[in-house]
Amino acid sequence: MSQIPAELQYTAEHEWVAAGEPATVGITAHAADALGDVVYLELPEVGATVTAGAVCGEIESTKSVSELFAPVDGTVVEVNTAAVDDPSVVNADPYGAGWLLKVAVSGEPGGLLSAAQYTELVGD
Amino acid sequence: MSDDAVAAEARPSPLHDEHVALGATLVPFAGWSMPLRYGSDLAEHTAVRSTAGLFDLSHMAEIWLLGPEAGAFLDHALVGSFRGMAVGRARYTMICVESGAVLDDLIVYRTADEAYLVVANAANHDPVLAALRERVGDRDVTVEDRTDTTALIAVQGPRALEILEATPGLAVEGLADLRYYAALEGTFDVDGQARPVLVARTGYTGEDGFELFVDADTVGVPLWRALLAAGEPFGLVPAGLAARDSLRLEAGMPLYGHELDLTVTPYAAGLGRVVKLDKTDADGAPLDFVGRAALYARAHSEPARVLVGLVGESRRAARQGYDVTTRGGTHVGHVTSGAPSPTLGVPIAMAYVTPEASAEGTELAVDVRGRLEPVHVVPLPFYRRP
Structure with missing residues (x-):
């Protein structure tokens, strides 16, 4: 059973968002477990504009690769360089040290799932 | 249908409960539910390279060819040469169709004068079994599918030999001297009864290691547990299909459905050496085998x-x-x-x-x-x- 913190919001593509200024973005424990050990992260650069629902990066494990979808519109203000250097933190602590991006959100985020909705989606 | 539903319908390995107890992530694989990983697939991969890993390969197909003409039959049905293979030896080979394309890659073990074991990929169990049954014709050979009653457990890695030697109840005379691609009969003690074990020095990881064929019902679980316990001090960890795949890729070993399928010949795959075009029968006459004509042409042209x-x-x-x-x-x-x-x-x-x-x-x-x-x-x- 993967952990799904109640205070976060989620996408159907298994990203999580912590509301704030800026908002913090990562991938869920469910996604990290499905990928296996993450060995490579390709993240957007600071200053890049991201669009909700559009691909903004890649998360690669030995077994597979998955795209990172931006959960919100906005501008990237920080990327987790520690996670880029040691992607194993994405598996070890997906909601903490394994965060990926901080995004200055433009406009009103929409279409995100609550923890209850995401729990239903992944069937945990 | 969700992956979970597929997994629920898939056949459990004889070691299924062990995997569940070890916290494995189980996935559907060729109709079976098998462990993908137990924890970290990278750690499992590294353990096999540095110490040892324990694999459940019970999904693999075990098909026995028994009888006085078993060797001659395999010479006809497969691309390799088996009649003259020594008892106790193993050989990597392929079964091709008439066009020369690969139906599956196999390991064939000769365990007695009139007994050969063919190990096929799980995904190809049905087509290989059907092809062998069709090709046997009226030869004095019994084709016996023992996939369901066989557990196959592999110990792979530089510490594999020490682990087998340290496993209580496992008795295999001459194990240390067993050559690569050779096999020995031994026993494993279950509740005071010596049960047969076929131990082969083969593998799919690029490391030294052994594969143990045992009865699924009586020996599989106790042998798995004994190996896991005996191996722990040597750094043995259970390892899943994810590590198996990354290990075989590093070792440059083909996987059916990836490097091999019905669109390629052994030559294209760089494995033309397994095709014995010059096989002869017991009288020294040229021996025709399934796919020979097409393979002969391919051998003499650039793929x-x-x-x-x-x-x-x-x-x-x-x-x-x-x-x-x-x-x-x-x-x-x-x-x-x-x-x-x-x-x-x-x-x-x-x-x-x-x-x-x-x-x-x-x-x-x-x-x-x-x-x-x-x-x-x-x-x-x-x-x-x-």
Whole structure:
């Protein structure tokens, strides 16, 4: 059973968002477990504009690769360089040290799932 | 249908409850529910390279050929030569169709004068069994499918021999001297009863190691537990299909459905050595075998594409099905398997490319999700044990 913190919001593509200024973005424990050990992260650069629902990066494990979808519109203000250097933190602590991006959100985020909705989606 | 529903319908391994107790992630694989990983697939991979890993391979197909004509039958049905193979030896081989294409790759063990064991891929259990039954004709050979009653457990890694020697109740005389691609009969003690074990020095990881064939009902679980316990001080960990795949890729070993299928011949795969075109029968006359005519023609012509190893020069790994191109973007082939190599720390891949693009050192590219990533051709395997 993967952990799904109640205070976060989620996408159907298994990203999580912590509301704030800026908002913090990562991938869920469910996604990290499905990928296996993450060995490579390709993240957007600071200053890049991201669009909700559009691909903004890649998360690669030995077994597979998955795209990172931006959960919100906005501008990237920080990327987790520690996670880029040691992607194993994405598996070890997906909601903490394994965060990926901080995004200055433009406009009103929409279409995100609550923890209850995401729990239903992944069937945990 | 969700993956979970498929997994629920898949056949459980005889060691299923052990995997569940060990916290394995189980996935549907060729109709079976098998462990993908127990914890970290990277740690499992590394353990096999540095100490040892324990694998459940009970999904593999075990088909026995029994009778006085079993060897002669295999000479007809497969591309290799088996009548003269010594008892106790094993051989990597293939079963082809008349067109010369590969129906499956196999390991054949001769365990007695009139007993051969054919181990086939789980996904090819049905077609291989059907082909063997069809090809046997009126020969004095019994084709016996023992897949359901056999547990296959592998111990792979540099500490494998020490682990088997340290396993209580496992008695295999001459184990230390067992050659690569050879097998021995031994016993494993279950509740005071010595049960038969066929121990082979074979594997699919590029490391030293053993594969143990035992009765699924009576021996599988107790042997698994004994090996796991005895191996723990040596650093043995249970390892799943994810590690098995990354290990075999580093070792340059083909996987059916990736490097091998019904569109390639053994020659294209660089495995023409397994085809014995000059086989003879007991009277010394040339022996026709299934696929021979087509394979003879292929042996004497250049294949349209050849299997090569590719090493990536960037971080993004090629994956099965991706296009291989020149650096300028001209299509020259496709990737069959690819991953970031845990041992080498760079992306590696196997690919079929045109002969002109296959020379060692050739600079190529792979279209990785819309972006060309630079790679170059290297000899296989990527990894050879020290």
